[in-house]
Amino acid sequence: MTPTALSDIVLYTFPNNSAEEAPAYIPQRAKGDQQANNAEATTDQDKVIRVRSKLLQSTRQDLLDLERMYLRRFRVSDPQQDKAQIEAIKGGLLEKSYSWILDHPNFRQWRNKQNQMLWIKGGPGTGKTMLICGIINEIEPSTRLSDQDADILLSYFFCQATDVRFNNVTAILRNLIYLLVVQKPSLVWRIREMYGPIDRAPFDDSISWDDLSVIFINILRDLGGTTTYLIIDALDECTDLERLIRFIVGCIPECPHVKWLVSSRETYIIDRFLSSDGFRMGLSIELNNSASVSDAVGTYIDKKVSELKSLQDNDALQERIRHTLRQKTDGTFLWVSLVIQQLQTVGSGDVEAVISAVPTDLQGIYAQMLEQIHKQHNRKYCLLVLTTVTLAYRPLHLLELAVVSGLPPLNTKRVGEFVKMCGSFLTLRDDHVYMIHQSAKDYLYQNYSSLQLAGVAHRHVDIARRSFSAIAMLKKNIYSIDFGFRPEYLDTQPVHPDPLTAVRYSCIFWADHLCHNSNNPECKEALTDDGVVLSFLKTSFLRWLECLSLSRSLSAGVKSIRELQQVVSHQMNSLELTAFLADAEKFIISYGSIIERAPLQTYGTALVFCPKTSIIQKEQWGERLSFIKTVTGVRDHWGELRQTLEGHSGYVNAVALSPDGKTIASASNDRTIRLWDATIGTFRQKLEGHGEWVRAIAFSPDGKMLASASNDHTVRLWDVTTGSFQKLEGHSEWVRAVVFSPDGSTIASASNDRTIRLWNAATGMFQQKLEGHSGWVYAVAFSPDSITLASASFDHTVRVWDTSRGVLQQTLKGHRSPTRAVGFSPDGKTLASASDDRTIRLWDIDTGVLQQTCEGHRDWVRGVAFSPDGQTLASASNDGTVQLWNTATGTPRQTLEGHSDYVNAVAFSPDGQMLVSASDDYTGHTEAVGAIAFSPNRKALASTSVDRTVRLWDMTTGTLQQTLQVQSISAWVTALAFSPNGKVLALSSTDRTVQLLDAVTGALQQTLETNQLLTELAFSNDGQYLNTDYGILGFAETALHEKSPGKDAPDYALSVEKEWVTLGGRNLLWLPHEHRPACAAIYGQTVVLGHRPGGITLLQFNFTDLDRY
Known part of the structure; x- marks a missing residue:
């Protein structure tokens, strides 16, 4: 019998690992042979089991590899590798x-x-970093980094001021979290909880401190009583030192199982927190003028002198040098290290002379090193290297250094030689150039005039010019990737050689250099x-x-654009640049999420769907993906809508x-609260705990707490950093509103139980109950003095209360319907006040006199908010709009449109530049266009909408040709079809009927009753009946028989899959939220999308040269 081929094994998973059950999974055709020859069948069975085992092992390994890739993307670097490199650079760790x-x-x-x-x-050079390395070596053997069975964890991080990747609070937390998860992999769920799976996790520069601090504190809590060392x-x-030290001090009482060890120069901020009388849990060790440090330095001198090759055979000279x-x-x-490096370059006869000339302090040594560089033949190139590295925001790759420094075209080996000529200021590791120590960089910056006469400002601009000159030389689609390629694939499939290596620094930092000194x-x-x-x-x-x-x-692109905007705002001769930057900011914010996930959609989605008047579209339309021919149905202008946040x-x-304007909180019927980054709209955190709809939310004045009101009759007080909450109980019905007093001391909540309750914001304790409304209380608001409180009710009134005495001050009457806000x-x-x-x-507020009545909304008004300057009032309405009013x-000043359903709430940013609105249109599909269909000759398109119209569109130009008023439409249209001769339109609707309409006049010809809700319609070729998703539907004779003159278009396997237009399963073009269809029609190389309200988007493609990508 021929052994079963692997291609015949069609099952990849098994119910259990029982070998006895394996024969049931052998293909049917093998059973006869199995009965004829049990020995061979047993052999086949063994093969299946072996294959199954290999598949399971492979699957497990794939999962492990995916987990490792996830963590590699999350971390900034591997702290263990960082430590090893530091020790290597400093010549090894000397135990003594x-x-x-x-x-x-x-x-x-402490321990x-x-x-x-x-x-x-x-102070600088006192050996703090090597002490930390030694302490880690001492602690590590007792932790899970060395022993998987240990019950102690260790995590650490080495800050580096000379590298922007390693000098910030987010980098510190990312690496600390990474090393903890490496030791306890189950903790990875905390990262997934925040960011989702690897294909959606935004592990880039935009990852926020708020997110990380929540993950970090939750992980420390998950560890329970496990002893954990954090170093x-x-x-x-660290650039945001006070935030970090506050966070550490705040963690200490909450996590008694965690021991912190930090090293630093003595600074006021650290000393203020760690040496204060109120901080009782800390100890310190002073290294300056320490006898122990002096002894350690002496030991270090002994070791380094003994390693000098020029002194190997001269003990007496060695002893004199040590002394x-x-x-x-x-x-x-x-x-000591810098002096030894000088001694390594001279013979034994010159050693004593060199030492005698060496200054006794670091500043003097640095001056001597710089003087030696000035004496070199190639000093010009050395100074170019030194000035560039001194001003760079992170260590540079040799190729990056060659681009931005102004060195002549050189290979990495030659650039490396110039680096080595810079004496002991620089060190080279993995083709990256590092400053030997932060104190060396400080010295060179303070003495920059001795490096270059033109000055710091000139050099920064020079680096910027060289940077964008290099970027301008790059080709489109530099990695030759596909349209839907995701950058995370590069983790497992890196490009080598990488054409971005030389320009990556330039892309990120050119604007920082240019704007370093805007004067x-x-x-x-x-500019x-x-x-x-x-x-x-x-x-x-x-x-x-x-x-x-x-x-x-x-995110560096957004930062760069805004940096440039800030500078050019003061220049009168930059009007065109100002307009371009404004357009660019909107472009990145609107389409950054898809550009981040699929880089080639920069030339696809972003360029195609940005407004017709966009400067970028006009200037760079020729850069669009080559298969995109024409697009019609996009908006004319950017409008006010910047971002749509989807997730609820x-x-x-x-x-x-939030008070600082950096975080948006949203509350939903899905029982959750979501926190979002207010700049780029990325999701940060989900707060769960309520058992019913969440009706209202409010930040505390300091932004650290968030209060929420729910149909579960409770108010919950959330810690924004940790996600923990306190439940405030007392209301007997739905809680509809919640608000903090401006001084942060009190929380007020309003309920369907017709009462308002006041709570102590610090303790959550109930303080008093305000009663008087005869209907549900919809909203409450504090005055700036934190004493006066206003409430809106179903009883048509607004009541004003004195909370200090708990008494009603006045009742404002005038609304004819319930007051909502x-x-x-x-x-x-x-x-x-806003009303139905x-x-x-x-x-x-003092007299209770009505000043103004603002009229213009077409439906209930559900929310109001004053701008920070008080001159503008925003209102949210059931008519789907937000209106701005002159107070x-x-x-009315302006009407903001964009929502497709009720708008429930509005809120201004603290600077008054941004307005956020919340709506019922959570799904992302408005279904305003019910159905669309091509005419038989493919020259026209029909679409239906809830406004009882059928619209006919010219397929060539995308313009509206005719609107048919169809009064017989009384329900939602689910499907639409042309007859073969194009004279009759058939439409099915939710009232379970099919109507036949005159395609020219819209007149009703016939109504067919059905017993089913039909969603698919198509005429037969002879026009005698309709094919539906429930079978064939016949009808009386009409003029449907003529043969269609149209020809079938070639089938390109085009389809619309969720948010993508695809071709044969290949992602081509991502659809933004406002262009995702409720229905779609495809013919040949044309895609038509029907969406909000009554809108049609027509995409015409040309796939002639698609394969060249």
Whole structure:
């Protein structure tokens, strides 16, 4: 018998691992042979089991590989590799240089007792980093990093001020979290909970501190009582030091099982927190002028002198050198290291002369090193290297250095030689150039004039110019990837050689260099309408975005554009550039999410669907993906809508902006609260706990807490950082509103039980109940003085309360229907109320006199919000709009459209530049267009809408030809079809009928009753009957018999799959939220999308040269 081929094994999973059940999974055709020859059948059975085992092993390995890739993307670097590289650069770790600290009383007390914080402080070069390395080596063997059975965890991070990737709070938390998850893999769910699976996780520069702090604190809680050591070296080199140190100090009482060890120079901020009388859990070890450090430095001198090859056979000279070094040293390891490097370049006869000339402090040594560089023949190139590395925001790859420094065209080997000529200032590791120490960079910056006469500002502009010149030379689709290719695939399939290696730094940092000194004349000249920046953006903007996306740094693009906007806002000769930057900001914010996930959609979705008047579309339309021929049905202007945040699975009832304007909170019928990044719209965190719909939310004035009101009769008080909550109970019906007092001391909640309750915001304790309304209380609002409270009710009134005494001050009457919302002006003098009577009323709060009545909404008004300056009032309505009103006159200023359902709430950002609205249109599909169908000759398209019209569109131009008023349409249209001769339209609807209409006049010819809800219609070729999803439907004779003159178009396997237009399963073009169809029609190379309200998008493709991508 021929062995069963692997292709015959059609099952990839098995119910269990039982070998006895395996024969049931052998293909049927093998059973006869099995009965004829049991021996061979047993052999086949064994083969199946072996194949199954291999498949299961492969699947497990794939999952492990995916998990590792997920964590690699999450981390900034591997802390274990960082530590090994640091030790290697510093010449290895000498045990005697750190062993003294292990016996220090404070160290032993920190490690063995209840003290949770140890601070090692000392000046530059005192060996703090190597002490940290030694301590890690001491602790690690007892942790899971070395022993999987250990019950102790260890995580650490080395800050580096010279590298922007390693000098910030997010990098610290990412790596600390990474190493904890490596030791306890089950903790990875906390990362997934926040960011989702690997294909959707935004692990780039936009990852936020808020997200990370939530993940981090939750992981520390999950560890329970597991002893955990967290170590951070060079804490003072963190750019957001106060935020980090506050966070660490805040973690200490909540997580008693965690021991922190930090090292730093002595700084005011750290000293203020860690040495304060109120901080009882901390210890410190001072390195400056420490006898132990001096002894360790002496040991280090002994070792390094003994390694000098020129002194190997001269013990007496070695001893003299040791003695001299001990006498001259300033007590730092760095001074010794720099002197030894000089001694390594000379013979034994010159050693003593070199030492005698060596200054006794670091500043003097640096000056001497710089003087030696000036004496070199190639000093010009050395100074180009030094100035560039000094001003760079992170260590540069040799190819990056060659691009931005101005060196002549050289290979990496030659560039590396110039780096080595820069003496001991620089070190080279993995083709990246590093400053030897932060103090060296500080010295070079402070003495920059001795490097280059033109000055720092000139050099920054020069680096910027070279950067965008290099970017401009890049080709489109630099990686030769497909239209739907995701950058995370590069984790497993890196491009080699990588064409972005030389320009990656330039893409991210060119604007930072250009704007370093905005008053510099060279900067101002570059940013005029005749300058190089506008020229660069006009020709290379899309390629720049593509490279940023491939580098997972698209957020750097937003930062760069805004940086440029801030500078040019003060220049009168930059009007064209100003307009381009405004367009560019809207372009990135609107389409950044898809560019980030599929870089080539920069030339697809973003360019195709941006407005017709977009400067970028006009300037760079020729850069679109070549298969895109024409597009009609896109908006003319950007409008006010910037972003649509999708994620809730129920109506969104409320929104709130944090006081700093960085976070948006949304509350939904799906029982959750979601937190979003207010700049780029990315999802941050989901708060779960309510048992019913969440009706309202409010941030505390300091932004640390969030209050929510729910149909589950409770108010919940959330810690925004940790996600934990406190439940406030007392209401007996739905809680409809919640608000903090401006001073943060009190929370007010309103309920269907007709009461308002006041709570202590710090403790959550109930304070008092305000009663008086005769109907449900819909809304509450505090005045700026935190004493006066206004409430809106179903009883048509607004009531004003004095919360200090718990008494009613006045009742405002005038609305003819229930009042839904109230809000105070910033000065507290005016109260706005919104009602089901479609009006907003403005009241004088002192007198209760009506000042203005704002009329214009077509349905209930559900929300109001004053702008921070009090001059504008925003209102949200069931008519699907947000209106802006002049508060002085009560007249409308602007109507904001974009929602397709009720708008429930509005909120201004603190600076008044952004308005956020919440709506019931949570699904993303408005279904405003019911159905669409091509005419037989493919020259026209018909669409139906809820407005009882059938619209006929010209397929060539995409313009509306005719609108048929069809009064017989009384229900939602589910399907539409032309007869073969194009004279009759058939449409099915939710009332279970099919109507036959005259395609020219719209007149009803016949109504066919059905017993089913039909969603598919198509005429037979002879026009005698209709094919439906429930079978064939016949009808009386009509003029349907003539043969269609049209010809069938070639089948290109085009389809619309969720948010993508695909070709044979290949993703071609991503559809933005506003263009995702309720229905679609496809013919040949044409796709028609029907969407909100009555809108049609016509996409015409040409796939002639598609395969060249």
